[in-house]
Amino acid sequence: MGHPDVKGILAAEAAAGLRQLNERSREIFKRVVETYLETGEPVGSRNLSRALPMTLSPASVRNVMSDLESLGLIYAPHTSAGRLPTQTGLRLFVDGLLEIGDITEAERHEIESRMVAGGRRRGVEDFLAEAGEMLSGLSRCAGVVLAEKQSKRLRQVEFVSLGQGKALAVLVGEDGDVENRIVSVPEGLPLSSLTEATNYINARIGGLTLAEARTRIEAEIEARRAQLDELTASVVTDGLATWSGDGDDRQSLIVCGRAHLLEDVKAMEDLERVRHLFEDLDAKKDLIQLLGLAERAEGVRIFIGSENKLFSLSGSALIVSPFEDSEQRIVGVLGVIGPTRLNYGRIIPMVDYTARLLGRLVP
Structure with missing residues (x-):
């Protein structure tokens, strides 16, 4: 899987923004952001002048902070003498100045x-x-996970007639999970067609994901290799489409x-x-x-x-x-x-x- 060089390639926007800052401005800006990330509090020129690796008076620090403020990178909350990073400043820091560590053992x-x-x-x-x-x-x-429901591997399916143009489509995953859907079927559809649809799908889906099964079976039907009558083929394709869902229903969202x-x-x-x-x-x-x-x-x-x-x-x-x-x-x-x-x-x-x-x- 491709993943970023977490030691950092500067985004074009970050590089352009950083070029406007000399070493002194960059160091002061970095300290403002790092203080915010550590404490959530604004930092003033006096405290900054003590923490910098270079010798600068509070007045000189204030002048640099004023320049950074005019660039839209920091701001003064309320009437505080201290400064916090703006959203633009925070993005510039993350893209261009952030030192990415590594997870501990x-x-x-x-x-x-x-x-x-x-x-x-x-x-x-x-x-x-x-x-x-x-x-x-x-x-x-908060942890978030979004996954395609169609990534579930399948074991078997079954169609059960409910009468009046409806059938219950039951899907069983390899993990034992069972999912039910009510699907529309042609009025007067014989039970033999539901049995044929069930047998046809089960002969082809073992170990496949729902997405893989749908692609394979729809391709067979499209190429007329399925050897199914029209009514049974419609049950197969409609059932798979109902399980697959559309939009949000295809995806499982977990928030922890x-x-x-x-x-x-x-x-x-x-x-x-x-x-x-x-x-x-x-x-x-x-x-x-x-x-x-x-x-x-x-x-x-x-x-x-x-x-x-x-x-x-x-x-x-x-x-x-x-x-x-x-x-x-x-x-x-x-x-x-x-x-x-x-x-x-x-x-x-x-x-x-x-x-x-x-x-x-x-x-």
Whole structure:
């Protein structure tokens, strides 16, 4: 699986922004952002002048901070003399100045042991939920996993007549999960056609995913190799289409560890931000669309604040990466959602490593 060089290739926008900063401005800007990520508090010129590796008076630091403010990289909250990074500044820092670490041996061991144990659980949903819970616990954020339901491997199907142009379509996965759907069938369809449709599908789907089975069988029917009468063929294709679903119904969204988002609440405005974030997490359709953007790209993706309309009110950040199945096909995406004040340098490699490990273990 392709994944980013987490030691960092600068994005074009970040490189252009950094070229406007000399060494002194860059160091001060970096300290402002790092202080924010560590404490959430604005930092003033006096404290900065003490922390810098170069000798600068508070007055000189204030002049540089004024320049950074005019560039839209930092701002003064309320009447505070200190400064915080803007969303633009935070993006510039993440893309161009962030020092990405590596996960510790203890974290690596915990990820591997929990994922391997999760792989022995009953069902893909449990396995993916374990990955989300594990990431949530390590990052102290909400964990999110989006996966195609069609990645489930099939064991057998059955059609049961309900009369009046309806039939119950029962799908059994290799993991033992059972999924039922009511499908429309032609009025007066003989029971023998349902039996034939059941036998035809079961002779072809063993071990395939729903997506693979649908592609294979529809191709056979299209090429007229299926040797099915028209009514039976319609039952087969309509049944597979109903199971596959459309839009949100094709995808399973798992959100874990929301309580972690309340751990760092210090003021009413923080509580209001978390409330908006909870609403964002409940907006399943919007969240699925956002995760879908990450699914179409290689490696770790980072969304900060109002860069995406979903987080325009909560000012949150999303760090996610797609994962593949054993045949190197992208089948989902996982990551974490939290405040913009995340430990990006630690969480990015954690998400990246988990996604690659999940790709090797996903059933």
